[in-house]
Amino acid sequence: MKIYTYPDPILRSVSRPVENIDENILKVIDSMAETMYAAPGIGLAAIQVGAPIRLIVYDVLQGEGRYKPHVLINPEIILAEGSIVFSEACLSVVDYSADVERSARIKVKGIDRDGKPLDIEAEDLEAVCLQHEIDHLNGVLFIDHISSLKRSIYKRKLKKMMGKEA
Ligand SMILES: [Zn+2]
Helix, strand or coil, X not given: CCCCCCCCHHXXXXXXXXXXXXXXHHHHHHXXXXXXXXXXXXXXXXXXXXXXXXXXXXXXXXXXXXXXXXXXXXXXEEEEECCEEEEEEECCEEEEEEEEEECCEEEEEEECCCCCEEEEEEEHHHHXXXXXXXXXHCCCCHHHHCCHHHHHXXXXXXHHHHHHHC
């Protein structure tokens, strides 16, 4: 699948809840997992591949032939505590990473690909990853959490890179 990148306005969409998990949604889930591993990345939100639905796949423990994508539909953060600073990157924000402060521990509820309710307790990298991906469902990118100075430096860098390509 094609991954949309900043500043494509589609990334600013607020995704809508998944109403029922049909064949189409299952296909999207499988293609998203493939796209995430191929990139490679540790998480992918549906809006990044152009589908404005509240669906994410993630896998923070992949590697050495171990691939078990987690699927989370209609996620909702119900508890957040502590704080952690982590250097984040994003498949939709090319050639950039920056420190972002987020909650260190979260509880998330949602449903899995079979429609079963999920209750996830996550900390550290997994908590960061889930907050990053859930942000995408609300049209938020990790660069929205950094200082406007840093963001404008990145915008200039991006303009230069795009200029070279054109
Ligand atoms: Zn991202």
